[in-house]
Structure formats: C-alpha cells, structure tokens
Amino acid sequence: MLRLLLALAITLIVAPAAAQDDLQAILQTHAEEVANPGRRSVGALIDDLLASDLPSVPVFLDAWQDREVVRDSRDGRFFIAGDEEDGVVTLLDIANGDEIGTAPEAALEEVRPNGGVRRVIGGALVQFRLSDPDPRARQRALASIARRPDADQIDPLRASIEEEDDAGILAEKERLLNILVARFGATTEDRIAAIEALAGEINPDARAALSEILRTEDRVVPAGEATDGNVAGTLSLPRAEAYGRLVDAELAPPGVSPAEIRDTLLANVEAGAVAGTRLADLDTDTARHAAYERLSETGRAAPFVSDEEIDAAIAAHSFEAVFLEEDEAVIDAARATLGSVERQVALNRAADLGLDALSLASIYFLAAIGLAITFGVMGVINMAHGEFIMMGAYTGYVVQQFVPDYTLSLVIALPLAFIVAAAAGVAMERLVIRHLYHRPLETLLATFGISIALQQLAKNIFGTQARPLTSPDWLGGQLVVNELVSISYIRIAIFVLALAFLGLLLFILNRTRLGLEVRAVTQNPGMAASMGIDPDRINMMTFALGSGIAGIAGVAIGLYAQVTSEMGANYIVQSFMTVVVGGVGNVWGTLAGAGLIGVLQKLIEGMNPSNTLAAQTYMILFIILFIQFRPRGIVALRGRAAEG
Amino acid sequence: MSLLEVDGISVSFDGFRAINNLSFTIEEPELRAVIGPNGAGKTTFMDIVTGKTRPDTGKVLWGEDNLNLIGRSESAIARAGVGRKFQKPTVFEDQSVRENLAMAIKGDRNPFAVLFGRRDDAARLTEIATEIGLFGRLGRKAGELSHGQKQWLEIGMLLAQEPRLLLVDEPAAGMTPEERTQTTDLLKRLATRHAVVVVEHDMDFVRRLDCRVTVLHEGRVLAEGSVDHVTQNPEVIDVYLGR
Amino acid sequence: MADATLTGPATVPPIRRTSTMIFLAALAVFVLLVTLLADAGMISTSTVKLLGKTLCLALAAVAMDVVWGYTGILSLGHMAFFGLGGYAIGMWLMWARTEAIVLADMAARTLPPTPSELQDAIGSQIFGVVGTSDIPMIWTFAHSLPLQLAMVVLVPGLLALVFGWLAFRSRVAGVYLSILTQAMTLALSLYLFQNDSGLRGNNGLSGLQNIPGFETTSQATISIAFFWGSALALGLGYLLFAWVVSGRMGSVLRAVRDDEARVRFLGYHVESFKLFAFTLTAIVTGIAGALYYPQAGIINPNEIAPVASIYLAVWVAIGGRGRLYGAAIGAIVVSLLSNWFTSGGAPDIDLGIYEIRWTEWWLVLLGVSFICVTLFAPQGLGGLFDLLSARRRSGRRASYGPDTGAKRPEEGAE
Structure with a gap:
C-alpha cells in the first residue's frame, strides 16, 4: 500500500490531467480484456500499456494485480475502489488516486484477474520497478525478487540492466540475474555459465540458489535396482527412521511399539489374564511379547513385527537421495561451484x-x-x-x-x-x-x-x-x-x-x-x-x-x-x-x-x-x-x- | 675405584656457560676440596650431581654399576647415597632437633612406609646426637639453636642419611676457630670411610684438610693436585690466589 | 627431660595428643547437648540440620588444614571434592526416591511395569527438567547404594590423584598451584552447569533430604541421625588427620611446606607426599560433602564455584592454620556467624542517617575482619588456645610455622 501511495505521489506531480484520459482510453480500447483477462490474451493489452509510456501505468498495474480495480457498469469506466460506507463506494481516479466521485456498490463490477494473469502483470510491474527512478525503490524490487525468485523475472531483470546507471545496483542486478539464470535459465550452457559466475559469491542468496539446484528427494528403492534420475548418494539412516520410511512407502507393515503392545494387552484382559498369562507375570518385555504373539495368532492383534523382520526389510531396500534437477551437467557445475563457495565462506x-x-x-x-x-x-x-x-x-x-x-x-x-x-x-x-x-x-x-x-x-x-x-x-x-x-x-x-x-x-x-x-x-x-x-x-x-x-x-x-x-x-x-x-x-x-x-x-x-x-x-x-x-x-x- | 665420575658435562643459562666440558672423578674413600672464584661453577657442579640442574651434555656415572644419574630426581639421587650440606644451614626450624634427625635417618622413604612404619630409631638418634653434641637439645626446636649448632645439626642429618658421597658446601662458614677444628677432624674422619667433596673458599681451611684439591675456573678444571701443587700453578695464582 | 622423652614413640608432641582429647571431648559434649535440646524441643529441626551441616564443613576445613596448613598446598579447589561427594550420594538419593515414587505410581496399573518402562519413567522424572528422558551413562550405578558410596570415595579420590599427579609432577607450586586448583573447580562447575553434563545442569539434584526407605521417619529424627553421623565423621576424620600429621609423616609434610627442596635432598620424593596429602584430604572432603548435602536437601553447580573453596581457606585462616582444632573452630564460628547475619538474625543498627542492615553488610564485615586476621593475628582463633597452653610450657617460644615458612623465591619461580 505504501508503494502505491508513493507511486501515486509521483504520479500526481508528473502526470498532467490529460494523461488520465489516455490511460482510460487505452483501457476502454481493451475493456473486455481488462474486465475479464485471460492469461494468453492479456499480452496485447500489456504491450499497449507499456508502449504508451504513461507514468500512471505502474499505478494501475499495481491496483489491477491487487484486485482493487472496479468497473462502473453504468458507463464502463474503470476506477480504483476506495472506502466503502453504507453500500456506497468512493471512486478513486485510476491514474492519480484523486477522489472523483462515488457509486453504489451494486453498480460496480470487481475486476478479478486470475493467478496466471497476475503473474503476467507482476512481470510487467517488475520491469517498471526495476527501472524506477528512485534507487531505493529499485533496491526494494531486487530484494523482493531475491525473496521469491521466479523464471518470469529473468527477462525484465535483463532488460533493466541495460539502463541501470548506479554501479552498486548494477552489480546487484547482475548477481541476481546470475542466480535466476542458474536456476531457471533456458539452456544448459546459459545455466552453467551463470552458475560458474556465482563462484566468488558468499552471500546467502547465491548459496541458497546453488543448494536449491542441488536439492534432493529421498527415495526407497528395492536393493539392487537402479533408480531413474541423478542419484546423489545412498543414505544410511538410523534403524527406526529407515523402517519408518518403509512403512510410509507401504513397503513394510507398521511395527508394533512397546506402548502399542501394552495397549493391546490392556484391551484384551480377560479375568485377570491376557491370552492365558496372568497380569502379574507380564512384567517383562519377553512375557509381553509372548502374550502379544498369542493374541495375534488368534487374530486379536496386528501381527507382531520382530526385530529380524525389520532388519530384513531394511536390508532389502536401499535409501537413496535423488537430485530434483535433471540436467547432469548443471548438477556437476553447481556442485563444483558450491564447493568453492563453501570454501570461500x-x-x-x-x-x-x-x-x-x-x-x-x-x-x-x-x-x-x-x-x-x-x-x-x-x-x-x-x-x-x-x-x-x-x-x-x-x-x-x-x-x-x-x-x-x-x-x-x-x-x-x-x-x-x-x-x-x-x-x-x-x-x-x-x-x-x-x-x-x-x-x-x-x-x-x-x-x-x-x-x-x-x-x-x-x-x-x-x-x-x-x-x-x-x-x-x-x-x-x-x-x-x-x-x-x-x-x-x-x-x-x-x-x-x-x-x-x-x-x-x-x-x-x-x-x-x-x-x-x-x-x-x-x-x-x-x-x-x-x-x-x-x-x-x-x-x-x-x-x-x-x-x-x-x-x-x-x-x-x-x-x-x-x-x-x-x-x-x-x-x-x-x-x-x-x-x-x-x-x-x-x-x-x-x-x-x-x-x-x-x-x-x-x-x-x-x-x-x-x-x-x-x-x-x-x-x-x-x-x-x-x-x-x-x-x-x-x-x-x-x-x-x-x-x- | 671411582665412586663418582663426572664426564664432559656442560650447561649454559641464557647463553652463559656455567659449566664447560667439566670432568671430575672421586674415589671411595677420599677427601677432596673444590675451590675456585665466584662464578667458577662450584654450586652449579653440586646442583648437577644432586639432580637439581640438568646439564645440556655429559654424563654423571655413579657406583659400581656405573649408573647414569642424569635425569634422575633429586630424591632418587639422595637415596642412591649422595648427601648434600648447604652453605647456609638449612634445617627445619619449626621442628625439634629430634624430628629433624628422625627425618634424615636412613630408611624406607615411601609415603606409606613413613606413615605406617614404626621403627625404633632411638639408639641411632642418641648416637648421632651425641656425636654432634646436641644430645641435650633433642627436644628443642631447631630454630632456637645458635648458628653453629644449626651447622652441626645439618651435619648430623647428613650423617643420619648414611650417604656414600658427601657434598659439603663451605662447612666452616660462620664457625668459631674451635668449631672449625672440630669440623676438620670430623671431615677427615668421615673421609676414611666415605667419599667427601668439600667446596671451600677459605684457603687456610683447605690447607688444614690436607687433601687433593681441584681448582675450578669458568666452569672447567684449571688444576688438580695437592694444596702445594695447585698454589704454585701460575694460572691458579693468576685467576684466583693472586687477587 | 631428654631421657624421659627418648624412650617410647617420642615423635608425637604431647600437646597434639592433649588437644585431640579435648577436641573429641568437646565434640561429644556438644553432640549430647544438641541431642538433648532437640529432644526437649528447644531447638528446631532446621537448627539441628544447620549444626549438622556445620560439622561437615568443619571436617572439610580440617582436611583443608592438613593440605594447606601442614603441607603448604593452598588448594583453592577442595570444595570441588566436597561437591563431588555430594553429587555421588545425591544420585543415589534421587534415583532411589524417584524409583519408589514411580513404583507407587505404577502399582495401580493393570499391567505391572517392565524394567524398561520403569527406567523410562524414572528417566523422564529425573531428567524432564533438562528436556530428556534418557539416562546418562554416569547414572549406571545410581540404583545401588554401596556402589554410589564407593563413588563418594573414588570420584574425588581419582580426580585428586590425576590432577595432583599432573600438577606436582611438573613442580607447579605456590600461587601457581592455587590458581590451577581454582581453574579445576571452575572447569568442573562450568561443566556441570551444562544440561548435557548428565547431572541436570543448573537444576542440580534436589529432594535429597528425603531418605529412601525412611519415608515415614520424621525429618526431626533424620536430622538428628545425620547430625550424629556428621559428628562421628568429624571425630573420626579428626583422629585420622591427627594421626597423619603426628610422627614422621607429619614431620615430612611440614618439612615439605617449609622447604621442599631440602626435603628432596633428604631422599624423600616430595611429589608423592604432596599427592598423598592432596588425595587423602580430597577423599575426606568428599565424604564430608556426602554427609552435608542430604542435610542441605539440594546440590547444584553453584556449590562448587571457585569462591566456595576460597571461603574454605578463609575459615581455616581465621581458625588458625597448622592446628586441626583451629580449622574446625574457624569453620564452625564463621559459617554459623555468616548464617546468623545473612538470615537476618543479627539486629540491624540504625545510625540515624543510615541503617546498617547486616544482610547487606555482613560480607563487608567478613572481608574486613579477614584482612585484619591475616594482618594482625596470623595464628587465627586457634592462636588464643596456644596462648593458654604456652603459659604451661617452659622455655622460649618462637614461631617458625607456616606464617614465615612460605618463601617467595620458591613460589615465584617454580
């Protein structure tokens, strides 16, 4: 919201009143697209907006993305919705945020772009923010990209680099571009080049990007079988955890814990005894196991999984960490670079x-x-x-x-x-x-x-x-x-x-x-x-x-x-x-x-x-x-x- | 045969050579006087033999089995049979003459033996106390004795240890002429059965001992022989007697 | 006179034997008096506990006197042994009591508990405060009273043996050794402050006043029993040390204190004697701690902070070094006074413009009086008794004792 106000302030100074009409005019040209945008078709509208070079465009895009734009169904004009009171909504000018009237709530249609469209809008906005005349705004934009890196940000970022005149921000932008390309670049060569360019970086973003490329998922594989994908390594897990994963993957029956044994025995007490053993004698683990086994033989308890069975099940599987990234060359490059980065760190x-x-x-x-x-x-x-x-x-x-x-x-x-x-x-x-x-x-x-x-x-x-x-x-x-x-x-x-x-x-x-x-x-x-x-x-x-x-x-x-x-x-x-x-x-x-x-x-x-x-x-x-x-x-x- | 053989020892402190390739032998029994000016290395020599200072090089061989004393602790060397009397009388002033002597009497020095061992020292104690003339003062604290009496007490403690080699540092210092005579007699008597090394400054006293003399200078032996022999040695006169 | 003393075990100075008799008699009278008064309800259970604890401190002080006053080793770490003894017995007390509670708790269950369930329950009861229920290795023997009693002796003894061997072997002496012992106790207390030390971190062990097996016995009875136990330990410890410091052993120890180099040339292995005194006193101090903490009820790492050991030295100094009874008197007088002042027992003094509250000013008073004792009465409180006995003795009197014995060249250089 602060951002919006800031942009508004700037707009107020720069934008002549006529501009407002121009923006409204462009929007009216694409009125249907604005009111009901589609991910594929919205491109023409965005292009027109960008081409207009109007300073009020980012303000509008921001409001549009934040679902604050409404359309007055009576005349089809677009406004930014202000405060609502007793069913009457204040209308704000789309270009400079001035109050320019009110409308009953019922007469307004909310413009609700879907997720895909909002990403497209976001991409366009990034470009604006990255070229914002205020260096602090540009830094904020970079920080927000660094927080949520995304493939769509590559092009606007690259475009903004050419116009950047602040050396510090330029370096920052190039670094961020490398991080983005390393993760989302189109070709293997691009990505490897970007990864290698990260070699000297010690900041957390670069390291996070590299480890993101090297992220693995754990898989359970029957022993001796190969998995598809790039195996990072075989895990040696503690016994309990390994078996737990087998159970999760439904490759083994769940084990019976001492507490479960106790609860099962307690649920099957008959006349001071469980399965023929007196309660007083059930004070060792061995006795309790024996009683439980007898219960499970008669179907009154889930089968007991013995230690031997657990060991055998674990031995029959191998636990592997597999890279999510499919490109082996990229993995190798990322590994090498991460190694050097970590040495640097x-x-x-x-x-x-x-x-x-x-x-x-x-x-x-x-x-x-x-x-x-x-x-x-x-x-x-x-x-x-x-x-x-x-x-x-x-x-x-x-x-x-x-x-x-x-x-x-x-x-x-x-x-x-x-x-x-x-x-x-x-x-x-x-x-x-x-x-x-x-x-x-x-x-x-x-x-x-x-x-x-x-x-x-x-x-x-x-x-x-x-x-x-x-x-x-x-x-x-x-x-x-x-x-x-x-x-x-x-x-x-x-x-x-x-x-x-x-x-x-x-x-x-x-x-x-x-x-x-x-x-x-x-x-x-x-x-x-x-x-x-x-x-x-x-x-x-x-x-x-x-x-x-x-x-x-x-x-x-x-x-x-x-x-x-x-x-x-x-x-x-x-x-x-x-x-x-x-x-x-x-x-x-x-x-x-x-x-x-x-x-x-x-x-x-x-x-x-x-x-x-x-x-x-x-x-x-x-x-x-x-x-x-x-x-x-x-x-x-x-x-x-x-x-x- | 030699009881103690010091072979080529050298030691330096912060670049200063206190002992320089010193060799020295003493028989058992024998009385030997060691003289030399200040800084000649007399005290350091005794420190090395008794294990207080470890030399940089050289050997100190002891007894029939040629045991190397270097690297052994002071107490082990003392138990092997090296007794030392200090220049300044060092007795335990807070303790009685009897306690001082009892501590010195030869016997097992292991803590548990000391704690549990109940042996009868009375006869030996009396004998030594009589010999050093302190029989009547056995119950006195050593600190209450006169300087000369302390000297005698320390000699008594040395005797009680029954060492084979006695290193005696300026025994006559602070004694009356009468006591000096007594000391000379005692040392001579001891030297009939033991090896005795007397470090002395006083030429008259050395003359009275009438024994072989070793002159130390700058950490090495300058001359060795009878009193007359060394006092006629021009080098000795030059560095020591001449001044 | 000389003839009379020449025969027989002449090395035990009679004054020591007399003082031992007087001390033991006084102790016996004190025990009787306290027991009678407590029986008559004239002194409270907490006072009996306080007196019992004080006797334990006196025992520690007597041990400290042997190692410092007689052997010349100013150990600033003896309270570490005291605390270790307390921890050793505290582990059993806490374990056995928790076990009893857990068993009582589980008795009502349909299924009798298995050994591992029991362990888990005890573990989570004891170690819940440090966020774990695993039972650390060092608690392996906690279930057994005889084994933990052995620990009371073995742990302080072994620590003293190893530490002393290392320190004495490299001829660390004088203030260096004092600082090293201080470092030892600091390291130990810092270690115990950690939660994963296995001894409940800064929570320490608590509830130690409840003696397992005597749940139904009143604290009044228990406190009297411990009071007697402490008195007995003090009496026996006093006898033991009086025996050690008499005879040739005492002679050698005092000689080590006054001139250890000279003792070496007499053929005694000085380090062995120091190690003997250090370890023996550590063991006795550990036993004193094992009797103290069941009466205190709680032990935590603060108890073995370096300052505690310095206070022990302070008691011995105020009581008078080189006299076993002096150390005991110093510990009893100063710790009781300290308790009286800090618990608000002493009346505050209103100066009109400022009110002296003793809870705030006691430490200042202690510090100042301690300086005065060191400066003006190095013989300490025990020196007063010497004045009395000196009148009966003939001959000149001079002091060559520990007060002049500690010479600077020895200390500074080695």
Whole structure:
C-alpha cells in the first residue's frame, strides 16, 4: 500500500490531467480484456500499456494485480475502489488516486484477474520497478525478487540492466540475474555459465540458489535396482527412521511399539489374564511379547513385527537421495561451484572468528596486564584485581550520570577510572600488601577479603541490577567487511586501547628510569635495594600502574558488557590464567597468554557455537594441561634467576 | 675405584656457560676440596650431581654399576647415597632437633612406609646426637639453636642419611676457630670411610684438610693436585690466589 | 627431660595428643547437648540440620588444614571434592526416591511395569527438567547404594590423584598451584552447569533430604541421625588427620611446606607426599560433602564455584592454620556467624542517617575482619588456645610455622 501511495505521489506531480484520459482510453480500447483477462490474451493489452509510456501505468498495474480495480457498469469506466460506507463506494481516479466521485456498490463490477494473469502483470510491474527512478525503490524490487525468485523475472531483470546507471545496483542486478539464470535459465550452457559466475559469491542468496539446484528427494528403492534420475548418494539412516520410511512407502507393515503392545494387552484382559498369562507375570518385555504373539495368532492383534523382520526389510531396500534437477551437467557445475563457495565462506568465517578472537584477546590483555605487572614485580597475586576493573566501570557509569555527552564523559571517565583504581591500589598496597611481602599465599587470601568487601560495597551502593555504560554514537554500529566478516566499532576501540597500553607499557618498562628500576626489582630485589633503588617506592608505583590499567579495562569492558558488582569476578580467573599461561613478569608473555586464550576460546566456541559453557570448560582443561608442559608459561624467564 | 665420575658435562643459562666440558672423578674413600672464584661453577657442579640442574651434555656415572644419574630426581639421587650440606644451614626450624634427625635417618622413604612404619630409631638418634653434641637439645626446636649448632645439626642429618658421597658446601662458614677444628677432624674422619667433596673458599681451611684439591675456573678444571701443587700453578695464582 | 622423652614413640608432641582429647571431648559434649535440646524441643529441626551441616564443613576445613596448613598446598579447589561427594550420594538419593515414587505410581496399573518402562519413567522424572528422558551413562550405578558410596570415595579420590599427579609432577607450586586448583573447580562447575553434563545442569539434584526407605521417619529424627553421623565423621576424620600429621609423616609434610627442596635432598620424593596429602584430604572432603548435602536437601553447580573453596581457606585462616582444632573452630564460628547475619538474625543498627542492615553488610564485615586476621593475628582463633597452653610450657617460644615458612623465591619461580 505504501508503494502505491508513493507511486501515486509521483504520479500526481508528473502526470498532467490529460494523461488520465489516455490511460482510460487505452483501457476502454481493451475493456473486455481488462474486465475479464485471460492469461494468453492479456499480452496485447500489456504491450499497449507499456508502449504508451504513461507514468500512471505502474499505478494501475499495481491496483489491477491487487484486485482493487472496479468497473462502473453504468458507463464502463474503470476506477480504483476506495472506502466503502453504507453500500456506497468512493471512486478513486485510476491514474492519480484523486477522489472523483462515488457509486453504489451494486453498480460496480470487481475486476478479478486470475493467478496466471497476475503473474503476467507482476512481470510487467517488475520491469517498471526495476527501472524506477528512485534507487531505493529499485533496491526494494531486487530484494523482493531475491525473496521469491521466479523464471518470469529473468527477462525484465535483463532488460533493466541495460539502463541501470548506479554501479552498486548494477552489480546487484547482475548477481541476481546470475542466480535466476542458474536456476531457471533456458539452456544448459546459459545455466552453467551463470552458475560458474556465482563462484566468488558468499552471500546467502547465491548459496541458497546453488543448494536449491542441488536439492534432493529421498527415495526407497528395492536393493539392487537402479533408480531413474541423478542419484546423489545412498543414505544410511538410523534403524527406526529407515523402517519408518518403509512403512510410509507401504513397503513394510507398521511395527508394533512397546506402548502399542501394552495397549493391546490392556484391551484384551480377560479375568485377570491376557491370552492365558496372568497380569502379574507380564512384567517383562519377553512375557509381553509372548502374550502379544498369542493374541495375534488368534487374530486379536496386528501381527507382531520382530526385530529380524525389520532388519530384513531394511536390508532389502536401499535409501537413496535423488537430485530434483535433471540436467547432469548443471548438477556437476553447481556442485563444483558450491564447493568453492563453501570454501570461500569457511575462509571468511575463519576471518570473522579471528577478529572476534582478537577482540577477546584484547580484553583479556587489558584485564590481565595489570595483574601480570604486580605479580611479576612483587610476586603478589591480587585477588581484588577484578574489583579494580569493577571500580573503573562504575567510575564510567557515575561520570555518565553527571556528563550527559557520551563522548565527553568517556574522555573524562578513562583517566578518572585510572586515577580511582590506582588510588585504591596504592591504598591497598600501603595498608595491607606491604605487611605481607614474602607471604604470597596470605596476600592472596587477604586480597580476597578485600575483594568480597568491595563487591558487597558496590552492591550496597549501586544495587544488584546491571548498570549501563552507554557508548557514544560514533562507537555504535559495526565495520562490515562483507556479509560474513564484521566487527563492532567498540571492539575495534578496545583493540586500539589494548595496543596503546601495550605500547605505553613497553615504553615505560624499556625506556624510562622507572622501567629500569622495576625490571631491576623484578629480577633481583636484593641487588636492586643495594644499588639504592627504593623497593617500597617501586612497589607502590607498580601497584598504582597495574591497578590503574585495571580501571581503564573496566571502562572498556563496561562499554560492551554491562556494569555489575560481579563483573570483575567474571574476569579474574581468566586473567589469572592469562598471566600463568603467558609467563610471569613479562609484557610479551601476557600478550601471548591473552592471545592464546582468546583464540582458543573462540576456536572452541566456533567448533560448537551452541555451547559456550563447554567451550570454557575445555579451554580451562587445555590450560591445566598446558601448564604441565610449560610450567612457567609461554615466555619463561630462564637461568639462575628463575630457579631462585 | 671411582665412586663418582663426572664426564664432559656442560650447561649454559641464557647463553652463559656455567659449566664447560667439566670432568671430575672421586674415589671411595677420599677427601677432596673444590675451590675456585665466584662464578667458577662450584654450586652449579653440586646442583648437577644432586639432580637439581640438568646439564645440556655429559654424563654423571655413579657406583659400581656405573649408573647414569642424569635425569634422575633429586630424591632418587639422595637415596642412591649422595648427601648434600648447604652453605647456609638449612634445617627445619619449626621442628625439634629430634624430628629433624628422625627425618634424615636412613630408611624406607615411601609415603606409606613413613606413615605406617614404626621403627625404633632411638639408639641411632642418641648416637648421632651425641656425636654432634646436641644430645641435650633433642627436644628443642631447631630454630632456637645458635648458628653453629644449626651447622652441626645439618651435619648430623647428613650423617643420619648414611650417604656414600658427601657434598659439603663451605662447612666452616660462620664457625668459631674451635668449631672449625672440630669440623676438620670430623671431615677427615668421615673421609676414611666415605667419599667427601668439600667446596671451600677459605684457603687456610683447605690447607688444614690436607687433601687433593681441584681448582675450578669458568666452569672447567684449571688444576688438580695437592694444596702445594695447585698454589704454585701460575694460572691458579693468576685467576684466583693472586687477587 | 631428654631421657624421659627418648624412650617410647617420642615423635608425637604431647600437646597434639592433649588437644585431640579435648577436641573429641568437646565434640561429644556438644553432640549430647544438641541431642538433648532437640529432644526437649528447644531447638528446631532446621537448627539441628544447620549444626549438622556445620560439622561437615568443619571436617572439610580440617582436611583443608592438613593440605594447606601442614603441607603448604593452598588448594583453592577442595570444595570441588566436597561437591563431588555430594553429587555421588545425591544420585543415589534421587534415583532411589524417584524409583519408589514411580513404583507407587505404577502399582495401580493393570499391567505391572517392565524394567524398561520403569527406567523410562524414572528417566523422564529425573531428567524432564533438562528436556530428556534418557539416562546418562554416569547414572549406571545410581540404583545401588554401596556402589554410589564407593563413588563418594573414588570420584574425588581419582580426580585428586590425576590432577595432583599432573600438577606436582611438573613442580607447579605456590600461587601457581592455587590458581590451577581454582581453574579445576571452575572447569568442573562450568561443566556441570551444562544440561548435557548428565547431572541436570543448573537444576542440580534436589529432594535429597528425603531418605529412601525412611519415608515415614520424621525429618526431626533424620536430622538428628545425620547430625550424629556428621559428628562421628568429624571425630573420626579428626583422629585420622591427627594421626597423619603426628610422627614422621607429619614431620615430612611440614618439612615439605617449609622447604621442599631440602626435603628432596633428604631422599624423600616430595611429589608423592604432596599427592598423598592432596588425595587423602580430597577423599575426606568428599565424604564430608556426602554427609552435608542430604542435610542441605539440594546440590547444584553453584556449590562448587571457585569462591566456595576460597571461603574454605578463609575459615581455616581465621581458625588458625597448622592446628586441626583451629580449622574446625574457624569453620564452625564463621559459617554459623555468616548464617546468623545473612538470615537476618543479627539486629540491624540504625545510625540515624543510615541503617546498617547486616544482610547487606555482613560480607563487608567478613572481608574486613579477614584482612585484619591475616594482618594482625596470623595464628587465627586457634592462636588464643596456644596462648593458654604456652603459659604451661617452659622455655622460649618462637614461631617458625607456616606464617614465615612460605618463601617467595620458591613460589615465584617454580
């Protein structure tokens, strides 16, 4: 209807009043044909309409096809029927949809073209729509063809290609033409050429068209006999299903299920017994079979089909899948092309998975790098690290409450999250961890105490429900490479953030005085202290840095997930594993660990996408095994220092 | 005949060659002193023999059957009869002197044997405790002992293990002159029945041991012979004694 | 003094034996008291169940103390064994009860059910919630109490044996090992969360408080029976561990905790001893779980989430490591307090501007007190008893125990 209105609008602007008369005139010339069209004879009328080149023709064709055209039996003129009220119908002008009068319902004849005619009309309409001056209308027309491909659409589509001036739509049209020709083309050569032209296509239409050509139907054939048609392959079906098909094809008697046996026995209970067996004894399948057999011998039950008979019946038949398509050359071409398309699809899926893995790895890297720094430098496992992530995320949320502009709030939130988390980290280091150096297991537990306290505090302050951290508009949406490969801008931003921090950390550790001192403390705390490096200060700085990065990671994670008091806890075990797998005290190690875990998790998910729980389980098992072979992680420090 | 034969071992850490094609033999019984400057590979040498570090190349052959010790665990090597005394006294400070010694006394080390085995160590315990002069302190926690007493406790634990080869790392460190004499006597006495390798820094102490000396430098044997012989070797003077 | 202690089994420090006697006596008095009070109707059935469950947790904590306080392995996965024990017994409880219900249901039918009909009915009863009626392989022995009881011991034991062998063999130690054990329990709980794990996914096993064969017995009686059972298990477990940690075994275990490299040079195969302690404590923890969940009535994968195992470590730390009674006291005190606070038993405090509701603030309090214990009282609650007994003992006192024993170079590098 919308389409109609649109067309009407256009018509109103372009069509002069005279045009209306011309259209009506043509219709009057073929009045009988319009009122009562036949599939074969309607061609002349359509040709005349097309030849008239009137802009109002598609409007009329649309209404005609939708059975909205009526004929006033008093003067024989055609109108579009409007609203009906108390038996009086509003008449609309056939060319521009203006109200031009009313007529009693009884005076109007409905024009009802049959299915064949409507297809012809549709073909004509397609041509109009495909040449519509509005590119969006043309795209809609293409989409509607793609939804319901049809042999009749080939010619109008081909005709419209010549006039197409939009390069994008032209490509789309040519692709669609290939799909149509591949399925409905007149000659084998045409079809094969079209099929081969689809080789590079990875979109679902092309694949659907190819699989449509390769569609098979299952047939049951007596064993050893050949079927007519192109056999795609022999099916090996589960026993029950195979027999079910034989029964459906009336090639075997229906089997008797345990439930049917039971019902039959129940229907034949006589004086506490069935066929001579007491009810109490019918508590095994064997006894029930025996009783049923006796019933069937006396004709009171359908014959029992034994397992042997079922097996024999199945063995006597073969179940084959036969192509619906008859042209063998086309099948071969479609098979080959589908194979190459599927390879292409698999490659693209892999690329998409790779992007996912990369972004997951970035998140793990951001979440784990702070932990890796503190663990590497101080040998301290910080169980509250996840809560620093949470703090960062809540900082972002609070900033958004005060700064409504999402871009600006993000710009404020990132450094603020760093400061808040770093301050919390320093406070924790000063108050707790400093007193527990050289007692790593106790540090682990004390920081766990901090972790549960912080989590509960967050719950008390912000409530238990998830809080949104809205990303600015320019981070919405996704970068679409093609139909299969895409990545959201947020993930790209997180990736960039991770890269930035990798660079920043490498710079700090390798190019600054602080980095030199940190490395010295990491490798030999005693020696570093004797060289005048204050390990206390280094530890504090390290903790501030590590916790601050966790805060930033919190903002990043909050942007694509949601902010809850438990969000940190969800990442903490993965972060630990990233650090352990990567190897301690090394930025590259954490990068390698994050990469391995991210890729691995996506890979396992890719193999079994429905079950992310299983994916995580297998990943952890893999990590446990991995630690067996590389107890010190991927990037291990070697030598005497490492042996302690 | 030789009890321990170290044959052409090399090991490097991150490109640094700690031991370079080192060969070394010790008889049973024999007392041997190993000296060398810092970084000569003395500790690494002991680590390799006791199984803590695995060399890149070479063999460590043990006993009459020429058993290769490379690749065996520390505990298996210890059970085979290699005892080690650390430079810093390492005893279990939270446990009594008696518990420390009882743990060391030779016997089945299998967990179930340790759990169910009820054997009478009292006589052996008394004997060792008397020998190291800690009989009166059997009930004390090892952590409450003086530094010297800890050294003696560790030597006692070494004796209790009844090893055939004793690797002793700087036994005289932190001892009073009187204790040093006692230690020298003990080591000499032990060397009448066992193979004893003493790693030492202190030249006077080595002189008093009056035994064959092996000088290590940069992971290989620089010289070997009597104290007088090696102290006159110009190379040795150059790298070690001369400084 | 030296002469007196030289003869006889001199390696058992007397303090331990005394503490064992006191602990067992206190336990016996407690059991009697609770039984009498329950009999007189002064404490409710649910309180008896709570106390019974607490005793099971205490047993798990004692086991945790052996593996952590004595052997130095901070396992953050022992509640996985607890849960596995619970699942093992829960399978039988659920199966036997469902079987009884199904049989009762089918008794009214004209045709007696066949074995396969029975299986199907039980299957759809139990697994209907996860959308299947097929009985998974792991339920093969669920019909048999003796076999499932064997599972209570075998499943945690084998898991601990395999996991421990892998981990100790590659010399994973210290915080690395802690994280690895945490990963183990996380993997297990995630696995059990799946519907096709065969253990009803996140629904878990339920109705475990109904003991098959005792349908007519009141829950009051059952709860007392389980309370006794739990107390007996705690007593026996305590004795077992007191025996293990005394004598030369205890000596070696503590030595492993303080300096495992040195123990190796004494000729002990450290990994075997760790594996022994890890597996034995896993088995006992599994048994504790098997007693706990019939009293709790329900088990689901949440119970073996990593945080549960950390709480176990928290109890042991608050109670005081390296003392079996400390672990038991820590578990009892903290879990009862936790229950009191979270169930709304503690009165809220109105500060005028803000009302402190303990259901919300308990975890904050626990977290903070836990930090304080770690910082200021590393000996834990059990340390108080040491102060008492120290007055009776002569000589200098110094602590060289687990509090200073865990050294960083060992942890960080290996």
